[in-house]
Amino acid sequence: MKKINTMAGMLLAAATAMFSASCENDNINPYDYAVNNGNANQGSTNVIKTAVAEYPVGSLVWSNDTTLRESVEIPVGTSLYIEPGVTVTCKADVQVPVEVVVLGNLYCLGTAEKPVTFTSDCKKPEAWGGIICGYNSEEVVLNHVDIAYAGATPTESSASFQNKLFKTTIDGGVPAFHFCNVNGKFVIANSFFHDNYNDQTYFTGGNGVIAGNIFADSGNAADGGEAINVKAGCKLDVANNVIYNACTNAFKLSNAGNSEVVPLTDMTVYNNTIVDCGWRRSKNKKGGSVWVEKAARPVFVNNLCYDSRFGLKQPKQDGADMEHSRLTPNYYYASTATGVEQMAKGASLGIWFDTDIKSATAGQFDPLFKLFKQNAGMDINCEVDDPDKGAPLAFDKAWNFDLQQGSPALSGGVTDFARIFPNGIPFFGMKKVNFLDSANDQNYYFSAPLPQPRFGAWL
Template sequence: MKSLNKIFFACLASLALSACHKAELAIISPPLHQVSNGITSDTLKGAVKGTMLSGKTYYFKSDITVNEGDTLQMEAGVKLIAIGDGKTYQTAPEIIMHGTFISLGTKEKPNYITVQNADTYHTEAAAQNYANVFKGWWGGIVCWPDPSSKSTTPGGDLIIKWTHLEFAGGPASGNESGVYGSGDPRYIIYFGNITRNFILEDSWVFGAKDDAIRVAGGKISVMRNTFELCGQSGGEFFNMKSGTVGDLAYNFMIGAATNALKASDAGSSGTQTNVNMYNNTMVNCGFRQTKSGRGGSINFEKAARGTVYNNIIANCRFGLRLTADADLTNIKYNNQYYYGSTQKIVDLFNAADGVSTFQSADIHSTTPKDNDPAFYGYDLTAFDYTANPGPMTVSLQTPAAVMVGTSNFRLKSSSKGLNAGKTDFTPMHAVTTTGTYGTDITPPGKDAGAYQNDFSGNQH
């Protein structure tokens, strides 16, 4: 009996330990990317990896590099400050990404990747002369595989959530593996890795000298962001080249120099550019582009394909532009909401050098100021686009024409944009990872534009 009792109690103990172990395993979900210990120094330089700790401010004065296989992560409430003057590439430091970069800001504790005294530049008072907006203080984040890598899937992911990205554009050295020519203004983000993921969610992008973001290959998910005042005399908010695949939705965009969104298959990636653009709101874009026939809202060219639904295009210099060399057979578009306060804008709801036409569910008119989308707190007639039809310098534009400020771009109950959206299509889901280190893709909405009447969509 004593032997049996010992066996019985041993079994009970074993079962109890097993149950506890299973319970622990049930609640443990290891992160997609393991990061190293917290970074305690407030200055980053050279090759870096690890975790920038919540609530702390970090600085970098020279280029920093994340090597292949390494991860640099920002916890919530972190500020990363670039110290530079933008005069040369040596004094406009950049972040070189051969590994993975993760910024996990939150709504309550957003992150910042910016410059010193940025808060004094991003105000209506400062923007009256825009003296500091296009200085190009630092070199941005450049993500591409290490040329010396022997990996079959080199490089890393770029995951940015609830983060302010500001004031890049410093001149390039010309040594960035063909990304830039010598002296070219750099972008806030350049991502060029067809095998990897680029996630940008709920973030703010402001004050780039040229393109704010350029993707030359990669799986993208760009959801619920706000883009303001980028491009001094040219440049897009989001410019996509060959090999870019994924979804862009619920982004609010105001004051781009050229297009808000541009898709092209230029390049030689071997994977066709294929992007869905739905439920975005674009206001006052395209008026600083100095080259004729360019600049507006959404542009598909050079064999790019995708879908274009449920977008509000208000007072943009040109509306939808599909060029004859785009993959027109595989581009689907409808349910756009157009508004123009002048006859010239109205006449170019379909760009003159493009082949797009109005579709069955588009909202449009031939009369200026007709079909006002009824933004809750913004006057689309405040800026005189008859006197200033473009191209124009930024000094002629008021802050309200290029920045959100205190405006509110949700739709009033009287708006024709309510229930004007198409919902019977599915996002591409090129980025398949979800959760903290993955994407949160918002499906197509029943209302036009970035803000939904049920308070889904853009959360800014």
């Protein structure tokens, strides 16, 4: 594991505009090249300047594609900026899985045309760990970021384990992204999480906006995996996301971990689309589209659940705080008789509201996606990750989960509730960046979109 110090970060940033054709961008040692090639601040004593932007002195800036052979640890008080179009490739054939441990701040400055990418050289799930943030991490921005093939199990030598983050015992993989600072801020916007081996995201504290993302092919048949897993200590606006093939839950919403110092979680979760989730746990009746437990009290409305096992569920005991929650209206569609039965009134552990829209017969209330191919042999209780045995097909980016004209899901939603962050969340590390052209210019406020009187995400 390499701990990057601030002086190395200044040299690294200054060097990012200095590369010649002799440097292979996909084979850069991110720790040595700054020292070998740097000329401090390119003549400026006030900023670190690249071809894209000017950054405050003391920042780390990655401007070129980088291959990581060991974990990176960003110190407390230090900010790493990753510029548009940069690909970070994590080597899979290493003794200790690569992790990006953010004890300070991380800003991934992707754009629609030039996303930031975290991937592996083998392009297989469980190839590297994930982005694991520390208890003093103040700000994380993941904007237009592609994160794939994470979820490896740490070792006692792993950076996250050494910093006592996420896991205190070695008993499984880490999420692709984890945030835990109750007083910190994060945003995940316009991003694509896919083919990660465990949970896509896991939150045990923080103020956040999660909007406009796709979470696809989450988890594995043996260990499961949620797309969005929320515990105590969070304030979240979660809207306009598409969740496909989360093998346990699309959302797991909980106030686990409550104590005098960890506040109850508040969240608004609205206008999200959930497709083909929950297929791996039919024997123990867990999993499905949404699982609420341990005094969770969300606003959960205007969401569209399509061919997922069950609908909204809670444990028989220690479930949602129903008095302080708002869990309807939502839209539940089933194309099979089994799906209808598992969402019916009186189904085991199910939460029922007459104000929801639910298929009473197979195929009723088809929301009419613009482009989606369901597995013809789909079995929402299949328990194996094999499309030939009923598991969802691999995600296809050509699919379009927006609704056709005439869809019955285009009306019936509600807008009479307040977002947690109606004015957005400011990220002051973004404010300090001076982008040098309008194509890369980015605001430092992020907010979830206004709720729409329809069901599901819009694209």
